[in-house]
Amino acid sequence: MDLVTPEIGLIFWTTISFLVLLFILGKFAWKPILNSVNEREEGIRKALNEADKARQEMQDLKSDNEKILKEARVERDLLLKEARDIKNSMIEEAKEEAKNQANKIIEQAKTSIENEKLAAISEIKNQVADLSLNIAEKVVKGELSDKDKQLKLVEQLLGEVKLQ
Amino acid sequence: MIAKKTIRKTLLALLLFIPFFGILSAQEHQEETSKETKEKEDFNIAEMILHHIGDSHNFHILDWKGHPVSIPLPVILWTDNGLVTFMSSEFHHDEEGKVVVEKKGQKFALFHGKIYYANDTPNEDGIYVTLDKESHPANKKVLNFSITRNVFSMFLSMIVLILLFGAMAKSYKKSEKNLPSGIAKFIEPIIIFVRDEIAIPNIGEKHYARYMPFLLTIFFFIWLNNIFGIIPFFPFGSNLSGNIAFTGALALITFIITLFSSKKSYWSHMLWMPGVPVYMKIFLAPIELMGMFIKPIALMIRLFANITAGHVIVLALVGLIFILGTAWVSPASVLFTAFISIIEVLVIAIQAYIFTMLSALYFGQALEEEH
Numbered sequence: 001m002d003l004v005t006p007e008i009g010l011i012f013w014t015t016i017s018f019l020v021l022l023f024i025l026g027k028f029a030w031k032p033i034l035n036s037v038n039e040r041e042e043g044i045r046k047a048l049n050e051a052d053k054a055r056q057e058m059q060d061l062k063s064d065n066e067k068i069l070k071e072a073r074v075e076r077d078l079l080l081k082e083a084r085d086i087k088n089s090m091i092e093e094a095k096e097e098a099k100n101q102a103n104k105i106i107e108q109a110k111t112s113i114e115n116e117k118l119a120a121i122s123e124i125k126n127q128v129a130d131l132s133l134n135i136a137e138k139v140v141k142g143e144l145s146d147k148d149k150q151l152k153l154v155e156q157l158l159g160e161v162k163l164q
Numbered sequence: 165m166i167a168k169k170t171i172r173k174t175l176l177a178l179l180l181f182i183p184f185f186g187i188l189s190a191q192e193h194q195e196e197t198s199k200e201t202k203e204k205e206d207f208n209i210a211e212m213i214l215h216h217i218g219d220s221h222n223f224h225i226l227d228w229k230g231h232p233v234s235i236p237l238p239v240i241l242w243t244d245n246g247l248v249t250f251m252s253s254e255f256h257h258d259e260e261g262k263v264v265v266e267k268k269g270q271k272f273a274l275f276h277g278k279i280y281y282a283n284d285t286p287n288e289d290g291i292y293v294t295l296d297k298e299s300h301p302a303n304k305k306v307l308n309f310s311i312t313r314n315v316f317s318m319f320l321s322m323i324v325l326i327l328l329f330g331a332m333a334k335s336y337k338k339s340e341k342n343l344p345s346g347i348a349k350f351i352e353p354i355i356i357f358v359r360d361e362i363a364i365p366n367i368g369e370k371h372y373a374r375y376m377p378f379l380l381t382i383f384f385f386i387w388l389n390n391i392f393g394i395i396p397f398f399p400f401g402s403n404l405s406g407n408i409a410f411t412g413a414l415a416l417i418t419f420i421i422t423l424f425s426s427k428k429s430y431w432s433h434m435l436w437m438p439g440v441p442v443y444m445k446i447f448l449a450p451i452e453l454m455g456m457f458i459k460p461i462a463l464m465i466r467l468f469a470n471i472t473a474g475h476v477i478v479l480a481l482v483g484l485i486f487i488l489g490t491a492w493v494s495p496a497s498v499l500f501t502a503f504i505s506i507i508e509v510l511v512i513a514i515q516a517y518i519f520t521m522l523s524a525l526y527f528g529q530a531l532e533e534e535h
Binding site (some may be wrong): 002003004005006007008009010011012013014015017018019020021022024025028029030031032034036037039040043056161 | 174207214217218219276307308309310311312314315318319322325327328329330332333336337341342343348353355356359373377378381382386407408409410412413414416417460468472
């Protein structure tokens with residue numbers, strides 16, 4: 001039958017055409033097209049990998065940041081605490097010192113008062129002695145005119161001195 | 165799977181219906197012919213279909229006022245006296261061997277699409293070839309390398325393919341980042357499909373790249389010629405991919421490439437199957453050896469039969485109008501033809517895919533390493 005009897009001419013032309021087509025398309029179409037497709041796919045794969053890497057890095061950075069922040073917070077707390085401690089201790093010290101100083105001043109004041117008092121007393125005593133002597137002199141001068149009176153006075157004076 | 169099933173079912177339904185129509189038409193036809201005197205020639209559907217799916221020396225476009233309008237194609241013959249070329253118009257649309265062309269002292273006659281060495285004198289019917297009892301010519305055939313309708317169609321498809329993929333390749337060069345643009349956007353997914361679904365699974369990551377040009381070329385070559393085949397007007401409509409010479413040549417190329425890429429393991433598995441008893445080895449060797457040739461033959465017949473069958477169905481459905489002799493059947497004919505044509509659109513893509521896929525499978529088998 002004609003239908004299933006291959007014609008030599010068509011076999012010849014099909015073979016030639018196909019081989020020519022294979023050569024031309026292989027050289028000018030498939031090669032550049034497949035290269036482009038492969039290159040692009042490679043590019044996409046690379047870009048995706050890089051994006052993954054960048055994301056990882058970001059995450060690392062973020063966790064680093066958090067760590068640093070945490071550390072900073074801890075440090076701040078520590079500093080604050082230290083400062084508070086220092087403040088407290090300084091206040092404490094200052095108080096102590098102030099107290100000591102006050103005590104010292106008070107002490108000094110007390111001693112100086114005592115000294116002053118002693119000095120004042122001794123001075124008063126001296127003055128009193130002077131006065132007494134003066135008075136005594138005058139009295140003596142006045143009283144010495146009369147013997148009896150002199151004796152009586154001496155006795156009286158002596159008695160007074162004893163009372164002191 | 166589902167698509168295949170539905171196709172099979174519809175084809176089955178049609179096959180069931182066609183004989184029914186045939187019987188009906190035969191009866192009516194008989195009545196008609198008996199009533200009317202034979203004014204017009206008997207319409208022979210088989211002849212019409214075979215004529216349409218066969219090859220031809222000129223490209224018939226249409227009939228204008230009873231005269232055929234066609235494009236003459238070059239006739240190239242390798243004769244006893246060397247190369248002879250002339251245009252097919254020199255036969256004056258004759259297909260019955262009634263016109264003789266004389267070149268280089270030799271006479272040629274065209275009889276039913278084939279060119280024969282013509283007799284010196286015509287017989288009583290005016291035919292220059294001697295016919296035997298079954299009206300087959302007894303004359304010697306000429307080695308015919310003519311640019312027939314099919315060859316013309318093939319060249320056309322080549323030009324389209326080269327322009328299409330050339331433009332596509334250029335579009336990649338233009339874009340900076342290898343991005344597809346224009347036509348490449350439509351074709352690139354198909355190319356990637358051929359690579360990822362046909363080449364890599366069947367041949368393997370290691371060797372597939374070498375076979376990509378062949379697989380892509382054969383896929384698009386078959387597909388485009390299938391598409392040209394179902395477009396019914398000039399310059400398309402040649403039944404090239406439904407021609408056994410065409411499918412045979414392509415299957416032969418696949419076969420040769422398979423043989424050239426075969427490794428030791430391919431032959432050892434064929435001729436001396438490992439892992440089975442000796443008597444089985446002896447039993448299997450001829451079967452496997454036959455299988456080696458049957459594979460490309462099946463490849464050839466599958467494409468040929470599928471495409472030809474599609475054309476035959478369409479032509480038979482259109483032919484119903486002429487068989488029944490009434491235009492009233494044309495709505496049904498047109499409806500069925502449109503329906504079948506839609507299925508054909510699927511079938512031609514599937515057949516191109518199957519041819520490519522099986523080629524890749526055979527290459528993969530030939531390349532298989534010892535394991």
